[in-house]
Amino acid sequence: MPVKNRLRVLRAEREWSQQDLAERLEVSRQSVNAIETGKYDPSLPLAFRIADVFDLAIEEIFLRDAG
Amino acid sequence: MPVKNRLRVLRAEREWSQQDLAERLEVSRQSVNAIETGKYDPSLPLAFRIADVFDLAIEEIFLRDAG
DNA sequence: GATTTATGTAAAGGAAGCTATACATGAGCG
C-alpha cells in the first residue's frame, strides 16, 4: 500500500542535498531521508509542497506501488 | 496548510453515500466524513485510492488551500 | 590525519490519520 517516489532522482537532477530540499520544504532533513528511503509516505499537504518545489504534479513524483 | 477537497461534489455526482464511498475505499465511514468536513486530510496512499475510485488525478480532487 | 559534507539511522515525544463503537438529528416513507 505504500507509495514509491522519485525524490532521489529529482533531487540529483537539481543537485540538491537532502538538507537543501528539507529547507525548501520546511521540514527536517530526517523527514526527507525517511521519505526517500521508504520509511514512510509524506502527508498529503507535504506531498503538495514537494510537487510545488519541483514544479511537477504529484502523480509525476509519487507512483502507486504494485500491490 | 490543510488541503481543500471536492469529495462531497464528486460523491453527489455519482449519488454515493459516505458509506458507499467508504466501502469502495476500504476505510471507515467516519474517515470519509472527517475528510469531507475538513477535520483532517487523507494520507497520501488514501488520496491515491480516492483518485482511483473517481478516476481523476489527485490535483483534480484536492486543492492547495489559500494560506 | 583532521575537518567538513552528505547520508543513514536511532530513540523519544508530539501531532495527525484512522479505527470501532456509540449516540443524535433530520428526511423520507409506511
Next chain:
DNA sequence: CGCTCATGTATAGCTTCCTTTACATAAATC
C-alpha cells in the same frame, strides 16, 4: 407514529507522520 437511511459528532486507542537530538560512516578537501 415507528422505521430506515444519511449525516454529524464524540471518545478512546492504535498507527503513521514528523520533530529534535544524537551518533556512525564514507568521501572529499586541506
